[in-house]
Amino acid sequence: xxxxxxxxxxxxxxxxxxxxxxxxxxxxxxxxxxxxxxxxxxxxxxxxxxxxxxxxxxxxxxxxxxxxxxxxxxxxxxxxxxxxxxxxxxxxxxxxxxxxxxxxxxxxxxxxxxxxxxxxxxxxxxxxxxxxxxxxxxxxxxxxxxxxxxxxxxxxxxxxxxxxxxxxxxxxxxxxxxxxxxxxxxxxxxxxxxxxxxxxxxxxxxxxxxxxxxxxxxxxxxxxxxxxxxxxxxxxxxxxxxxxxxxxxxxxxxxxxxxxxxxxxxxxxxxxxxxxxxxxxxxxxxxxxxxxxxxxxxxxxxxxxxxxxxxxxxxxxxxxxxxxxxxxxxxxxxxx
Amino acid sequence: xxxxxxxxxxxxxxxxxxxxxxxxxxxxxxxxxxxxxxxxxxxxxxxxxxxxxxxxxxxxxxxxxxxxxxxxxxxxxxxxxxxxxxxxxxxxxxxxxxxxxxxxxxxxxxxxxxxxxxxxxxxxxxxxxxxxxxxxxxxxxxxxxxxxxxxxxxxxxxxxxxxxxxxxxxxxxxxxxxxxxxxxxxxxxxxxxxxxxxxxxxxxxxxxxxxxxxxxxxxxxxxxxxxxxxxxxxxxxxxxxxxxxxxxxxxxxxxxxxxxxxxxxxxxxxxxxxxxxxxxxxxxxxxxxxxxxxxxxxxxxxxxxxxxxxxxxxxxxxxxxxxxxxxxxxx
Numbered sequence: 001x002x003x004x005x006x007x008x009x010x011x012x013x014x015x016x017x018x019x020x021x022x023x024x025x026x027x028x029x030x031x032x033x034x035x036x037x038x039x040x041x042x043x044x045x046x047x048x049x050x051x052x053x054x055x056x057x058x059x060x061x062x063x064x065x066x067x068x069x070x071x072x073x074x075x076x077x078x079x080x081x082x083x084x085x086x087x088x089x090x091x092x093x094x095x096x097x098x099x100x101x102x103x104x105x106x107x108x109x110x111x112x113x114x115x116x117x118x119x120x121x122x123x124x125x126x127x128x129x130x131x132x133x134x135x136x137x138x139x140x141x142x143x144x145x146x147x148x149x150x151x152x153x154x155x156x157x158x159x160x161x162x163x164x165x166x167x168x169x170x171x172x173x174x175x176x177x178x179x180x181x182x183x184x185x186x187x188x189x190x191x192x193x194x195x196x197x198x199x200x201x202x203x204x205x206x207x208x209x210x211x212x213x214x215x216x217x218x219x220x221x222x223x224x225x226x227x228x229x230x231x232x233x234x235x236x237x238x239x240x241x242x243x244x245x246x247x248x249x250x251x252x253x254x255x256x257x258x259x260x261x262x263x264x265x266x267x268x269x270x271x272x273x274x275x276x277x278x279x280x281x282x283x284x285x286x287x288x289x290x291x292x293x294x295x296x297x298x299x300x301x302x303x304x305x306x307x308x309x310x311x312x313x314x315x316x317x318x319x320x321x322x323x324x325x326x327x328x329x330x331x332x333x334x335x336x
Numbered sequence: 337x338x339x340x341x342x343x344x345x346x347x348x349x350x351x352x353x354x355x356x357x358x359x360x361x362x363x364x365x366x367x368x369x370x371x372x373x374x375x376x377x378x379x380x381x382x383x384x385x386x387x388x389x390x391x392x393x394x395x396x397x398x399x400x401x402x403x404x405x406x407x408x409x410x411x412x413x414x415x416x417x418x419x420x421x422x423x424x425x426x427x428x429x430x431x432x433x434x435x436x437x438x439x440x441x442x443x444x445x446x447x448x449x450x451x452x453x454x455x456x457x458x459x460x461x462x463x464x465x466x467x468x469x470x471x472x473x474x475x476x477x478x479x480x481x482x483x484x485x486x487x488x489x490x491x492x493x494x495x496x497x498x499x500x501x502x503x504x505x506x507x508x509x510x511x512x513x514x515x516x517x518x519x520x521x522x523x524x525x526x527x528x529x530x531x532x533x534x535x536x537x538x539x540x541x542x543x544x545x546x547x548x549x550x551x552x553x554x555x556x557x558x559x560x561x562x563x564x565x566x567x568x569x570x571x572x573x574x575x576x577x578x579x580x581x582x583x584x585x586x587x588x589x590x591x592x593x594x595x596x597x598x599x600x601x602x603x604x605x606x607x608x609x610x611x612x613x614x615x616x617x618x619x620x621x622x623x624x625x626x627x628x629x630x631x632x633x634x635x636x637x638x639x640x641x642x643x644x645x646x647x648x649x650x651x652x653x654x655x656x657x658x659x660x661x662x663x664x665x666x667x
Binding site for chain 2: 224245246
């Protein structure tokens with residue numbers, strides 16, 4: 001009889017064994033520290049080992065775990081597959097407390113559904129102690145420290161600063177456009193074109209003539225000004241760096257341009273020769289030479305000036321006018 | 337047209353006095369093919385009482401040029417080969433004890449000549465170089481207790497070989513500054529070289545005629561001193577020298593870190609003197625900017641110090657001078 005009972009028990013055990021193997025164990029709760037300073041944070045881990053096909057519902061907390069213990073954040077549920085075909089589910093909660101004392105974290109419920117069977121499993125209980133700072137009463141009492149001032153970083157001020165600047169710019173443009181509109185002026189100004197070389201040369205020649213330098217005996221100044229007008233003109237007109245060149249170099253530069261006949265080059269040679277004599281050798285060229293040299297510059301400008309079509313109508317002083325003026329000058333010199 | 341009297345007179349005087357320049361040039365051309373710049377520089381040095389530092393590879397007729405010049409003006413010529421074992425006494429002379437007279441007698445050295453060719457001056461140590469450079473500046477030497485005046489005209493042409501620098505004693509900047517001109521000579525052109533070969537393989541090598549006396553050079557120097565330099569030219573010279581010292585003031589900011597030191601006041605004096613001599617050679621009684629530019633490289637190339645940056649960028653004093661001349665406004 002006893003043997004019969006033994007065999008029956010062995011057969012029953014073999015029959016229920018697969019069921020035992022597939023069963024879910026109780027969840028395990030743990031803290032990474034059971035003693036914490038007030039305001040410090042600890043990690044609460046909840047782990048559960050289950051078989052495949054088992055559905056689990058972990059407990060969900062608001063911002064409070066129990067009275068006096070706050071939940072700061074909760075991680076997603078992590079799954080680790082085991083070789084045995086089972087798996088471990090785990091979730092981490094970061095908790096803190098701002099009240100001193102002993103706290104007991106109750107057993108946490110986990111709902112498990114295996115097939116059609118729903119079960120509630122509870123974790124182990126936990127305890128933690130929250131302590132405060134030790135106050136040394138022998139020492140003086142200090143005031144509460146103010147909040148730490150951190151230096152401003154660019155990213156903190158970039159948006160308001162740039163936003164403000166852009167807003168100011170838009171306002172300024174708006175005001176500018178409004179004023180231009182009110183004054184009936186074009187909104188965008190055209191850049192003033194550089195004065196043509198011949199206009200500058202004519203103006204300077206005219207001014208030189210009016211000053212009557214050679215008539216006053218200031219020949220050195222007269223020839224300095226005359227050659228400067230000539231050199232500035234050829235620098236602007238032909239891009240020859242005449243101001244930094246000697247007379248010989250200027251002649252060579254003009255010859256290399258291949259734009260002038262021999263007669264013109266000879267006239268310029270004469271001009272520069274007399275200028276050098278007057279400037280560097282105290283020479284006193286006669287009135288005829290002074291007029292001829294002036295004329296050489298004027299005629300050179302006349303012959304080489306660049307005229308843009310729309311400027312043609314605003315006719316400048318022509319060579320004929322100048323020759324007439326020079327004849328008057330010569331007359332005055334002869335008379336006086 | 338009329339020209340102020342004194343300049344006109346001076347021009348006429350110079351036309352007359354400088355006629356020998358053409359004659360010397362013709363004589364020199366008989367023996368020296370090409371190297372016109374060298375001959376011209378020798379004339380400038382001679383007329384402005386300056387000395388010349390010559391740089392060029394061997395065999396470019398340096399000795400022949402100065403020897404021929406000495407011959408044309410009936411002057412004494414000495415060639416001193418500078419070696420590491422040369423002593424100052426070998427140069428200036430020494431006191432020798434005469435057993436017969438039982439007294440010290442003076443044995444004058446080769447420096448007592450009108451024209452000295454100091455060949456490869458950088459091969460001798462500093463004390464020999466100093467002895468020569470002192471004689472160049474003072475125009476007298478002291479042997480024992482007595483000072484002896486050197487002959488007039490006295491022109492030193494010192495050469496430096498740019499190829500071999502090992503075992504040499506480079507001249508310090510302060511001593512290089514005492515040379516009025518530093519002339520760099522290069523190889524002759526193909527046609528010139530052909531003529532040189534023909535001339536040297538001919539049976540008779542041409543010789544120069546004596547056309548002047550040393551006294552003529554001394555009087556010509558006085559005329560050179562009279563060559564008129566206008567205030568505008570003076571300002572141009574000063575601008576060039578100042579541009580070597582403060583290039584940034586002349587729009588040459590790129591040269592600011594390239595120049596360690598610029599031209600000294602001696603450079604301004606030498607540039608003016610050389611320009612005057614050049615005007616005289618060109619038979620003019622006044623200096624024009626062309627004269628200044630013509631001598632500017634020779635006067636300034638040894639008076640500008642380069643920085644490491646300049647050397648790293650392969651910039652030479654020639655480049656710096658050219659850049660300055662292209663930037664400083666001509667009057």
